Structure formats: C-alpha cells, structure tokens
Amino acid sequence: DGGITQSPKYLFRKEGQNVTLSCEQNLNHDAMYWYRQDPGQGLRLIYYSQIVNDFQKGDIAEGYSVSREKKESFPLTVTSAQKNPTAFYLCASSLDRVGNQPQHFGDGTRLSIL
Amino acid sequence: QKEVEQNSGPLSVPEGAIASLNCTYSDRGSQSFFWYRQYSGKSPELIMFIYSNGDKEDGRFTAQLNKASQYVSLLIRDSQPSDSATYLCAADSYFRLGAGGGADGLTFGKGTHLIIQP
Numbered sequence: 001d002g003g004i005t006q007s008p009k010y011l012f013r014k015e016g017q018n019v020t021l022s023c024e025q026n027l028n029h030d031a032m033y034w035y036r037q038d039p040g041q042g043l044r045l046i047y048y049s050q051i052v053n054d055f056q057k058g059d060i061a062e063g064y065s066v067s068r069e070k071k072e073s074f075p076l077t078v079t080s081a082q083k084n085p086t087a088f089y090l091c092a093s094s095l096d097r098v099g100n101q102p103q104h105f106g107d108g109t110r111l112s113i114l
Numbered sequence: 115q116k117e118v119e120q121n122s123g124p125l126s127v128p129e130g131a132i133a134s135l136n137c138t139y140s141d142r143g144s145q146s147f148f149w150y151r152q153y154s155g156k157s158p159e160l161i162m163f164i165y166s167n168g169d170k171e172d173g174r175f176t177a178q179l180n181k182a183s184q185y186v187s188l189l190i191r192d193s194q195p196s197d198s199a200t201y202l203c204a205a206d207s208y209f210r211l212g213a214g215g216g217a218d219g220l221t222f223g224k225g226t227h228l229i230i231q232p
Contacts, residue, residue, distance in 0.1 A: 033219070040122075040224070041224060042118075042202070042222045042223055042224035042225065043158075043202070043222040045219065048219060058219075090157055090158070100145060100146035100165060100206060102148055102160050102163050103148075103160075103204075103220055104160060105150075105157040105158050105159070106157060107156070107157050108156075108157045
C-alpha cells in the first residue's frame with residue numbers, strides 16, 4: 001500500500017542532543033513537508049521541499065534542519081538550538097508543488113525532552 | 115499574514131443531527147480548500163476538498179464554498195459518535211520567500227473540536 005511512514009513514533013531528546021525524525025513516502029510525490037503541532041494549536045510549517053536537492057524554510061525553521069537527497073525521503077533534524085522541541089511532528093507529501101494538490105500525512109512522531 | 119480562522123469549539127451535536135463546521139480565510143487569492151479530520155493523538159486525515167463556488171457532496175459530508183464571502187463550511191449529516199474529532203480547514207496560499215521567490219502551500223486553521231452526543 002502507498003503511504004507515508006514516519007519513525008520513530010515516540011522520541012526522547014536529552015539536553016544538547018540532536019535528533020533525527022525519519023519520513024519516507026512511496027506515493028511518488030514530488031513535494032514533502034514538515035509541520036509541528038502543539039496542543040490546541042494548528043499546524044505550523046517548519047520546512048518543505050518541492051523537488052529533490054531543494055528545500056525551503058517555513059514559518060518556524062529556526063533550530064531545525066532537513067535534507068532531500070532522495071525523492072522518497074525527507075528527514076528532519078531537531079538540533080540543540082531548538083529550545084522547546086516538545087511537540088507532535090507531522091510529515092506530509094503532495095503530488096507536486098501546485099497549490100490545489102491535497103497534502104497527505106504520516107502518523108506523526110511525538111518528541112519529548114528527557 | 116495569511117490566516118484561516120475556525121471556532122475552536124467544542125461544538126456539541128446530538129447523534130443523528132447535522133453538524134455544521136465553519137471556516138473563513140483571509141487570502142483572496144486562495145483557490146483550493148481542504149477539510150481534514152484529526153482524532154485525538156492521531157494525524158490529520160483528508161476528508162474533502164473543494165475548488166469551485168457552491169456545494170460538493172461525498173457521502174454524509176458536504177463542503178460549501180463562497181469565495182465572495184471568503185467562507186468555507188463542512189456539513190456532516192446523520193452525525194455519528196465516530197465523527198467526534200477535531201476538524202481542520204486549510205486553504206492554499208502563495209508563500210513569499212527571500213530573494214523574490216515563492217511557493218505554493220497550505221495554511222491551516224487551528225481546528226474545531228466536534229463532539230457527537232449519543
């Protein structure tokens with residue numbers, strides 16, 4: 001079945017540590033996105049990529065980094081510079097960069113600070 | 115700043131009644147609108163999208179769009195307890211980036227929490 005796989009489901013970060021969240025899709029989608037969701041809040045865009053080897057900062061990119069070396073994969077690294085990383089992280093993809101394409105989400109990763 | 119506004123609720127509806135969820139958007143350039151359902155602790159799931167003024171029906175769900183009023187709504191007929199969730203409205207937006215570039219994306223509302231009472 002086609003879909004978006006995020007791992008791990010739960011992740012704990014120690015002070016000063018970088019952690020990487022995995023996102024893989026087999027939908028053959030060009031565009032991929034990372035969002036952060038805090039309790040009672042909407043989705044806030046961290047980074048997005050519209051094509052391999054290209055990505056753009058979203059609204060809250062500080063303290064995060066990404067790479068897009070393969071079409072299927074868009075990992076997100078939460079660096080030690082992100083002082084408030086506890087949140088629900090969602091990866092999404094869409095067919096292409098055109099705005100009328102719906103985005104489909106993975107199951108998410110919950111990140112907490114130890 | 116482009117915005118999508120939703121009443122956070124909770125909106126409480128008796129089982130079997132019609133649930134009406136509303137959304138307004140600020141970007142007049144938005145052309146595509148999406149409704150997602152998000153159960154507690156889960157990721158959003160796409161349930162409807164609408165591009166043209168008027169109504170679009172899919173089973174028990176009807177999406178309504180009025181571009182002149184910048185208003186989108188979702189109606190759920192014959193509401194079931196399993197419809198209890200948070201419903202997110204999203205509109206396509208053009209995000210301006212540095213160096214004169216830009217890209218399409220979605221702006222999400224914060225969601226309306228719907229409770230269907232048995």
